Amino acid sequence: MSLLNTDYPVQLTHNGQAVEAAEIGARQLAVLNPDGFACARDEISQWPGYKPSPLYELDAVSRTLGVGGVWYKDESERFGLGSFKALGGAYAVVRLLKRELVSRGICNNEPSTQALLDGVYRGHLREIVITCATDGNHGRSVAWGCQLFGCGCVIYIHATVSEGRRKAIAAYGADVVRVPGNYDDAVRQAAKDAAELGRFVVSDTSYPGYMAVPRDVMQGYTLMAEEAFNQLPKGIIPTHIFLQGGVGGLAAAVTAQAWIRYGHQRPRCVVVEPDQAACLYESANRGEPVVVHGELDTLMAGLACGEVSLLAWDVLSEGASDFMTVTDDAAVDCMRLMADGRACHHHPLVAGESAVAGMAGLILAGQRDELRNALGLNADSQVLLIGSEGATDPELYTQLVGRSAEAVLGETV
Structure with missing residues (x-):
């Protein structure tokens, strides 16, 4: 059984600059580091309403793909704002x-x-x-x-x-x-x-002469990553993390925190973008930041970015192993997969259009032998996904899924 249409286009490129089996380097620590994480954790944990967002096991996805486990960090209720961005x-x-x-x-x-x-x-x-x-x-x-x-x-x-x-x-x-x-x-x-x-x-994006504030934004995101690592069942270490692209802040924050925590055994980090706004994918192919011009016309609005954050690239250029692109149609099908309870043991989850790029990348790769082998996905793989938003545009969510977020959460399957 296929979870997604196997005819959906997908692109994959390996990052030739990736540093494998090594501790995090000085270049990355200049952007995100343990002291910065401690400061963000101590600050954000004081705010009214702070609590770790939930981590769900997508058991139906892992069974269908034949991997050891798929874990979904659900940011749809973070501080009542509906996305991980509340942290940054x-x-x-x-x-x-x-x-x-x-x-x-x-x-x-x-x-x-x-x-x-x-x-x-x-x-x-x-x-x-x-x-x-x-x-x-x-x-x-x-x-x-x-x-x-x-x-x-x-x-x-x-x-x-x-x-x-x-x-x-x-x-x-x-x-x-x-x-x-x-x-x-x-x-x-x-x-x-x-x-x-x-x-x-x-x-949330950095450019020449503007670095300090975007660094703080990204450091806030690292709290989400550390929460997820702490929530995994005892003995489970993620082998792969599939991450949304955009300007790269989320992907860089999670990659850096995983690198700090797991060292030379860090998970394989795969960055996934819309095919209509793939500045990170193109940058990986070129080996340097590339600007993608045009309308960047994708439903995944939070990922509709044409210019890479330079700070994020300092982490991802050596820390991300692979870059992928997926289509809007694949993302919408993932939203429906989550809403229908077909991903998480009949437990419906609300995932916005920008939340599921990583999931789409995982599923499309897991369904194709050549991509599966290229990414080292197998029965022992433990995959972490970041569900970066809920229904942050309620009208669009209803249009794409066919019912409201409230209806999804009120349903029993």
């Missing part, structure tokens, strides 16, 4: 605010998180305006963080971001500005306006 944007916001209070002479030392939550510095924080560009989820996290800690917020979205995602961001008190073009155009406009108006950019 809001973390970078609070880090920036604390630094700025010291820089302005308001505090001699960085204030406590509780002091910010209690509104001790609210009058000063209202004078600070944070901004970013987003496909939806990162902007929601930044807006939530700004609301939580009491500063101003302006979020830029591009032409094809849905009205549902715009409303979700605005619900956290942000001013939302729609600009022509694609995600990368919105990134440039947000940076230009911030420079002119004295705003602070909290972007």
Whole structure:
């Protein structure tokens, strides 16, 4: 039995620069490291509503593919924002605010998180305006963080971001500005306006001259990875991790944390992107960051990125073993597979369109002998997937799956 249509196109390339069977290097540790992880863990664990997101065993998938286990980290309820991005944007916001209070002479030392939550510095924080560009989820996290800690917020979205995602961001008190073009155009406009108006950019992608804040964003994501490793049953070490692409922040954060934890026995990390927005795949083929131009027209809105984050590339260029592309049709079928309870022992799960690229890559590879062999998938493989979002665009989710997220979770199979 096939879980996905075996005729769906898929591309796979091995990363010739990958460093195998070695400890994490200085280049990667300059981006993400144990001290940074400890800081993120200690900060985020203080926030109201923090708890580890659940890890599910997709037993039906593992049986059908003939692998030892498939594990799905479900980020659909993280802080009520519906995606893993809640860990990154809001973390970078609070880090920036604390630094700025010291820089302005308001505090001699960085204030406590509780002091910010209690509104001790609210009058000063209202004078600070944070901004970013987003496909939806990162902007929601930044807006939530700004609301939580009491500063101003302006979020830029591009032409094809849905009205549902715009409303979700605005619900956290942000001013939302729609600009022509694609995600990368919105990134440039947000940076230009911030420079002119004295705003602070909290972007999830890095570029020359802008590294510190995206590093904080990615460091926030590492908490999710460490949670997943701790939740695996005793004695189980992942052999493979299939990760969504985008600008590379999620993939780099999970890859780095796995490399730090497991050392030279780190899992094989496979980065999966939409075939219409495959900047990481093309970069791996070229051996250096490549810009993909055009409309980047994919349903996987959170992955519709044409430019690689330079910090992410510092990790992935040597830490990711393989890069893949999948189609929108494959992603939609994975959403339905999860919703129907056909992946997780008759337990329906809500997975948004950007949550399932890694799953699509795993299943398509597992169903084809040449790809299965190329990736070393076998009966002993233990595969980790990151379910990076839930129904963050409820109307689109209903359209694609055929029923609402609420209906999916209320159903018994």
